[in-house]
Amino acid sequence: MDTKEHRLLVEITDATKVFYSGKLATNVLKNVDLRIYEGDFLMILGKSGSGKTTLMNIIGFLDRLTTGTYSFLGEDISHLSENKKSEIRNQNVGFIFQQFHLIQSLNVSQNVELPLVYGGESNRKERLKLSKKYLELVGIPEKMQAKTTELSGGQQQRVAIARALINEPLIIMADEPTGALDSETGAGVMELLKGLNRSGKTIVMVTHDEDLLAYATRVIRMQDGSFIEEERMNG
Numbered sequence: 001m002d003t004k005e006h007r008l009l010v011e012i013t014d015a016t017k018v019f020y021s022g023k024l025a026t027n028v029l030k031n032v033d034l035r036i037y038e039g040d041f042l043m044i045l046g047k048s049g050s051g052k053t054t055l056m057n058i059i060g061f062l063d064r065l066t067t068g069t070y071s072f073l074g075e076d077i078s079h080l081s082e083n084k085k086s087e088i089r090n091q092n093v094g095f096i097f098q099q100f101h102l103i104q105s106l107n108v109s110q111n112v113e114l115p116l117v118y119g120g121e122s123n124r125k126e127r128l129k130l131s132k133k134y135l136e137l138v139g140i141p142e143k144m145q146a147k148t149t150e151l152s153g154g155q156q157q158r159v160a161i162a163r164a165l166i167n168e169p170l171i172i173m174a175d176e177p178t179g180a181l182d183s184e185t186g187a188g189v190m191e192l193l194k195g196l197n198r199s200g201k202t203i204v205m206v207t208h209d210e211d212l213l214a215y216a217t218r219v220i221r222m223q224d225g226s227f228i229e230e231e232r233m234n235g
């Protein structure tokens with residue numbers, strides 16, 4: 001299924017990740033195979049310590065495999081330099097975290113613009129235009145000049161989503177994006193993510209909340225560094 005609509009974005013093959021602490025080796029990922037196609041809303045579930053964050057870090061180019069291969073858009077990225085991987089990451093991956101990770105000394109728009117700044121966009125008007133566009137998309141255009149500390153949790157996560165989208169990345173990586181929100185606010189954030197997915201955005205999300213699986217098109221369950229089950233749903 002490698003059509004134009006469903007390009008193969010990520011292909012991880014026979015992957016292992018070992019962390020060493022002195023002489024002690026911990027096998028955190030064990031012979032994992034994973035393909036992520038454009039348009040997937042993939043949820044990764046598993047108990048604490050099962051390897052979810054490690055896998056997310058690898059998919060998002062924040063960490064490297066111990067053995068195995070990682071191809072992104074058909075290119076083997078296992079041996080690229082950290083600089084090159086940072087460049088690919090900034091262009092292709094947007095991150096959303098449980099605790100939002102906004103910078104309090106910057107206003108809302110400046111937070112949203114950050115990936116553009118890192119990407120070298122020096123035209124302030126252009127940055128403002130795009131930040132407005134994405135704050136409209138996430139439903140809080142009126143908060144452009146607000147301080148992040150004046151926002152509710154749900155609004156802060158919307159700012160983080162706008163920031164994740166502004167570079168038009170191929171993949172959104174979301175680590176427990178509703179974990180710090182009450183269930184109603186969390187449902188609003190999930191509806192927003194689902195809307196993005198329906199319009200074609202690929203999302204990879206870690207959760208421990210079984211109730212959120214209904215938003216996914218694929219679910220992978222992890223245990224002790226291995227995939228124990230994969231389900232496909234209508235999403």
Ligand SMILES: Nc1ncnc2c1ncn2[C@@H]1O[C@H](COP(=O)(O)OP(=O)(O)OP(=O)(O)O)[C@@H](O)[C@H]1O
Pocket residue numbers: 019020021026028046047048049050051052053054055
């Ligand atoms: N940098 C590291 N050095 C050594 N061990 C690590 C490192 N990072 C993670 N681990 C270990 O790898 C295992 C998997 O950790 P990981 O954070 O991927 O799990 P997780 O499923 O995301 O857990 P949680 O749901 O608690 O976030 C754990 O046993 C953890 O202690």
